[in-house]
Amino acid sequence: MIKFIITFVDDMDLNQLIPAYLVSKKNSTRLVLFTAGFALLFINLYSPFDVRNWFGLSLKSQELFFYSSLIILTGVLVAVISRVILYHYNKKKIKTKLWAFLLIIMLEVFCMALFFTIYESVFIKDDNRTYLEVFNVSVQNTALVLLLPYAVLWLYFSWLDKNHKIKELIESEEKIEFDANSMIPFLDEKGTMRITLKMDDILYIKGADNYVTIYYNKNNAISKFLLRNTIKNLEQRFINHPITRCHRSYMVNFDKIKVIRRERGGHILEIETDPPIEVPVSKTYIKEVFQLFENN
Structure with a gap:
């Protein structure tokens, strides 16, 4: 776990600003609630790090759940205070850098x-471990309780x-008025x-499986x-615009079509290039193609 975190941090630019979503009010509330729930389940269910080993307790299940709930909910106040300060700090347009966030x-x-170490020294009487031993265990367990839900x-x-x-982005693209100079x-x-x-x-688009x-x-x-995309996805994006489906595997920019002709194998569109590019029209789309060609 520690090695993974060190590798993860080494790959990041510690001077970059943290994303706004990490300090928003909604996400901060989610983080505190999720962390509290995770911590409560973690120390009650995951035996290597449960509250018995943490505080050296020998209690009944009900008493154990009561003490663990009290310990976790009180300890989570640290995260609450931290997130409130961080939220108001960033609200003043003073952005937090990644190194400060990790600190x-x-x-x-x-x-x-x-806090957990002081709690044991005051309230727990049947544990003979030294303060340093309890603090070391608390640091390890607290790191797991916080870092896992945080990640x-x-x-x-x-x-x-x-x-x-x-x-x-998709919604903004749909609002674009398409013309010759549209990007x-x-x-x-x-x-x-x-x-x-x-x-x-744009002249035409040819699709093949999951590529165009x-x-x-x-x-x-x-x-x-x-x-890497499908012609069906692109068809949905260009509804009611010059780039239109004319075949199972083709879409064309109808502003570039100069001729539509009928041959023995079906209809053909000629794109205005030198030499002209020919694109087939399937029976499925022939009616729409003629309507568009007449409107142009």
Whole structure:
């Protein structure tokens, strides 16, 4: 556990500012409640670190649960006070750096371990361990009780934040009025932007399984870009806009179509390039294609 944390910290820039979601009021409340619940279950159920070993107690189950609940809920006040101070500190637009945030967590562990040690020295009478021995055990157990839920919630808050940003990005893209100069971001299946093109430069899109190839104009030459996504996902994004599905495997920018012709094998679209690019039209989409072609 310690080695993992040291490796994790070494890979991070300690001078970077912590994300806002780590100090928001809602997430701070979640963290305190989750940590209190986790700690209560942890020391009552996980025998190597339970309250009997922690404080050297020999109590009945009911008494044990009462003492452990009192100890944990009182100890969690340290986290409550810490999060309240951190919230108001950042609310004043004074941002906390990562090294300071990690130092605060270390101080929380130290203060809670010190509290547990004092608690034993005052209230527990049947333990013959020295203060230093009790403090060492308390530091180890407190680190586990705090760091495990903190790490889980950090990942969870990060996931929520990324999903929220992706949702905002998608909603903002849907509000864009498409024209020849619009910059169109193309996202992969995970929602990460891979390339941004002008609407006027996009020619057509060809799909194959879980990938699409985007064909576009670049310096008067045709270029292509491979994107991990499905043509079905892109179709949903471009509803009621020039880039339209015309085939199971193709989407075209109808602003670039100059000819639609019928051949023995079906209808063909000619894209306005030199030489012209031919894209097939399937029966499923033929009606929509003719309507769009007439409107253009």
